Amino acid sequence: MEHFKDFRHTNFKVGDIQLFKNISKDELLKIKQQLDYCPVVTAKSGEIVLDSQSSGACLYVVLSGILALTSNTSKRQLENSTIQYFAGECVGEISVLDEEASTATIAAVTDAQLLLIDSVIMWRLIDDSNGVARNLLQLLSFRIRTTNAQLRNRQKVGEFYRQLSMVDGLTGLHNRSWLNTQLPGLIENAHATQTELSIVMVDLDHFKKFNDQHGHVMGDEALQVAAKVVSAGLRPSDFAARYGGEEMIIILPNTSKESALIVAERLCDRIRHAQVFKDSDQALPHITASLGLATLTEGQDGLAVISSADAALYRAKERGRNQVAL
The missing domain is CATH 3.30.70.270 (Reverse transcriptase/Diguanylate cyclase domain)
Structure with a gap:
């Protein structure tokens, strides 16, 4: 990924970032002051943004373009991913909180501009703003529910194929x-x-x-x-x-x-x-x-x-x- 500019030189509004929704104007002004010198990078289509090899705990905010959770960076796999991230959404929050490498692979579906918020600044924002902490908790809750729903769907699909493997194809009886x-x-x-x-x-x-x-x-x-x-x-x-x-x-x-x-x-x-x-x-x-x-x-x-x-x-x-x- 290439360093493009910093947040000061974008037209993106802080209030349009999901993590900073429903926060007072005074708080948003303080948050913007923290973000102004955070770098903005460009990720090319198909480029990995975050994976287990990523160095440093960092939150990535999508300013433009689309990211996707994937196990394969082929164009078709990325476009068909069931979990995608659009402008205003973020990825990498878990790595910021626990300072561990990411267990997921996130790649760019299209060319994307990303705001990078390092863990030091992110923790400062959490400490200074109850609104940021609340939004982060809501985001994590949504991530957990989404993951649980995926697991249930996989279990249902797995059970369907397990049952299918137990049926004789000609007679419809058990095999x-x-x-x-x-x-x-x-x-x-x-x-x-x-x-x-x-x-x-x-x-x-x-x-x-x-x-x-x-x-x-x-x-x-x-x-x-x-x-x-x-x-x-x-x-x-x-x-x-x-x-x-x-x-x-x-x-x-x-x-x-x-x-x-x-x-x-x-x-x-x-x-x-x-x-x-x-x-x-x-x-x-x-x-x-x-x-x-x-x-x-x-x-x-x-x-x-x-x-x-x-x-x-x-x-x-x-x-x-x-x-x-x-």
């Missing part, structure tokens, strides 16, 4: 990652509360034959239809996930073997009658489901109860498919 993350907790809770938990494994019968006959696009649609049938047939407290390929897994918390059997048989029947070809009356052609049911027993973990449900699934297949087995 295997979700299952691996959530099932241990559900199992642990069932053991701790001594409540029943049942698992149902669902496998679409002869699905390879269906794909070979009707194509993989129609096969995907058949899988989506079956997944919708499963989702629609569950309570809000139940869970369904795509286990892999054409296999799905259903978790029924607080559900006995007898109640789970009713759920499984209902789903088996609904899949049998579900319609894939929307442009005809043909039901799922040659697509039915085999379901295996197991209920958590004392000492079992997630892998063990899934293994039990999987063994029951193979018994359903061995008995002719299109049915539920325990």
Whole structure:
């Protein structure tokens, strides 16, 4: 940054600086006397004004141009920054107060003229004027609220993408990652509360034959239809996930073997009658489901109860498919 002139040689009014708003004329006159010999510098577009490498505690007041909080000084990044500073606003107040290096990077979006108020003068202004101290506190309060809002937004975005990563893109059910993350907790809770938990494994019968006959696009649609049938047939407290390929897994918390059997048989029947070809009356052609049911027993973990449900699934297949087995 180049030293351009001092504050005496600008047309900028002290009262237009955010930090000196709503202060009496007499106080503004004293403040101007303190600022008159403070340097005014020019920052070129893209130039870093303040970062962790900046030397000396100093407040920067924007007299013209625009600054932005950024992690990248490319023109596009600067222009799209959600936090920008315009004429009358200031940056660097934290560094003045704690005399530590800045933790943020501030750069010029456009060519900008900046008034530099060093820490000695800034502290003198704070000591001499309750109005300056009040405005500084209000500014810091606004900065804290803005930072907190950003953190909340980042948390929401992070949670959105975390949830998105737990959903199977084809069926809309939870995916295997979700299952691996959530099932241990559900199992642990069932053991701790001594409540029943049942698992149902669902496998679409002869699905390879269906794909070979009707194509993989129609096969995907058949899988989506079956997944919708499963989702629609569950309570809000139940869970369904795509286990892999054409296999799905259903978790029924607080559900006995007898109640789970009713759920499984209902789903088996609904899949049998579900319609894939929307442009005809043909039901799922040659697509039915085999379901295996197991209920958590004392000492079992997630892998063990899934293994039990999987063994029951193979018994359903061995008995002719299109049915539920325990």
